[in-house]
Amino acid sequence: MRGETLFAKIWKRHQVADLPGDRAALLIDRMTLHELSGGYALRDMRAAGEMPSLQPDQAFAVADHAISTAPDRGPHDSISPAGSQMIASLEESCAALRYRYVRPQEKAHGIVHVAAPEQGFVLPGITLVCGDSHTCTLGAFGALAFAVGSSEVTTVLRHSALIVERPKTLRIDLTGHLSAQVSAKDVALRLLALHGVKLALGYVIEFSGPLVGSLSMEGRMTLCNMAAEMGTRYALIAPDETTFAALRRSVPARPEQIEAAISHWRTLKSDHDAVFERELALDVSNLVPQVTWGTTPMHSVGIPDSVPDPSEAGDAAAQAAAKQALNYMRLEPGQPISSVPIDAAFIGSCTNARISDLRAAAAILKGRKISPGIRAMCTPGSMAVRAEAEAEGLDRIFIDAGFEWRKSGCSNCGGREGPIWRDLRVISSTNRNFENRQGPGTRTHLASPATVAASAVTGRITDPRALLGDL
Structure with a gap:
């Protein structure tokens, strides 16, 4: 039997129904929310008297888009009254639903795609959605993390599941060593210059190769973040020792629980004989700042x-x-x-x-x-x-x-x-x-x-x- 890609393994474990048109109903493990798409969805559900099926330990909320970044900001400060109202609404909804809301004055506050992994909310092999196009950033941890629209945010809140069209698979193999002052951002910009913004339209990217293994978690997140500019909402990197070291620092669990989870996470990689529907390669040895x-x-x-x-x-x-x-x-x-x-x-x-x-x-x-x-x-x-x-x-x-x-x-x-x-x-x-x-x-x-x-x-x-x- 032919080997499986990392994407196929995660998809199969979360698929609860196979639907026409190469679609499936997927279980969604976790959701991150911000004050724009997430805040609106929670407000509207509460106004209609609905209770989400998504449980408190499945949600992580933060106000990042409209919040002021001024050094003396208050908890609801924004450049517009509408922004302040959105922040306050998200905070109020999360309190009512017992969802974790990180206040702007907390050390855990940040841009949702930065703060969530810092707090150990992102794990290999899970499905995670957010109403934000750069949710694919979190694929750096081996999670199938992807952007959804406002109506889909509400669907996940209601059902902890979503109907999704299955993307095709694209492996981008990155080789060579980065020169001094050349970074993952430069790699992404070079890929875009070579292949355009439709590079991965309809595909899930798996970044692989020796270069990826040499990148820090921050560099991997930059690479997966820029996948959104390549036409896709999906990017994956198989978890490895760099990933596990980061998770040991961030996940709030006992050491023996973490090590048991890591034993499973080690299996989350594409099999050596897995076949991708498309493959690209880039040698970065001579890459210059872009x-x-x-x-x-x-x-x-x-x-x-x-x-x-x-x-x-x-x-x-x-x-x-x-x-x-x-x-x-x-x-x-x-x-x-x-x-x-x-x-x-x-x-x-x-x-x-x-x-x-x-x-x-x-x-x-x-x-x-x-x-x-x-x-x-x-x-x-x-x-x-x-x-x-x-x-x-x-x-x-x-x-x-x-x-x-x-x-x-x-x-x-x-x-x-x-x-x-x-x-x-x-x-x-x-x-x-x-x-x-x-x-x-x-x-x-x-x-x-x-x-x-x-x-x-x-x-x-x-x-x-x-x-x-x-x-």
Whole structure:
């Protein structure tokens, strides 16, 4: 009998009904909730007098999208009254249903995809959903974690199950070793540049290969997070010793219980003879730091390179899209990307705001100042990350360099701090760069935290290797 993929093993264990159209009813083990999609669903169910079937130990809720990241924020502070109401509504609903709600003043607070694994809520082999497109981040732990729409949030709350169309399988084999100042973010941007934003449309990605095994949990989460930009809501990495070490630190259980669970989790990997419906490979040995030039993550180039010519973009539709992107970004074909000046720099988001990300940026910023006139902001992914960074003195490095040091939340990944960067050019450690994503007229360049920090120092898009003598 043919071997099974990791995805097939998890799917089979959760499938309760096989349905026409290659669909199935899946049991959903856990759900994370935030104040937008989750808050609305809970409010509407309570207003209708409904009680969820999802039990308290299956839910983890946090206000991250609308919450202010200001250092002096209150528990319901937001840039809008509607945001404050959503936060208060989520808190009230969770109290009524005995769901765990992490308040903004708690150390456990953070962006939901950062805070949930920190608190041991994400386990290998489980199914987990959230009304947020970057839920696939948590596939880094070997969980089938995926985004659902608002109506599907309500369905899971009611039934602890969901009807899902079975995706096809795609293995992306990553080999080679990353050079200094090259990160998982650069790997993701390179994959997008090569294969486009429809790379995994209709597929579940399993990232594998020697490179994946060498990545930290933070790097794996960045890679799985960026899978959402590849057209899929599913990404998986088989759990290994790196995963188990993280779970030993985070899961609130007795050591003997953890070790018993690990014995099972070791089986959660694709069999050697498993067949994937599609396979890709990338050798990262010669990869350089990447940055986007356009209005989609696939508009990426190496920082030593130049802005591409739209006439070389492929078919007519791709050429038109590239031309429109250059018009919005106010760039010219052939312009060296390292010559592009910036107005602001942002380190934050569920993609790149974990402790290793802040350490990478701080290594660049230490003993330096950001370029005059640059607006720079760092929002750690969680209050636990913030506390760890402060214990290491990283906050002083950011502040002394000229960065704002803020509290945890989604912040200006999606313009949640208001139009503070109106018509400015921003280099950002986030995941999306479409028009107006970070504010009206804001022109976003996606990059790694190290590249963001280096660019903040020089005032233009800069290869971080140039500042650390690695070129």
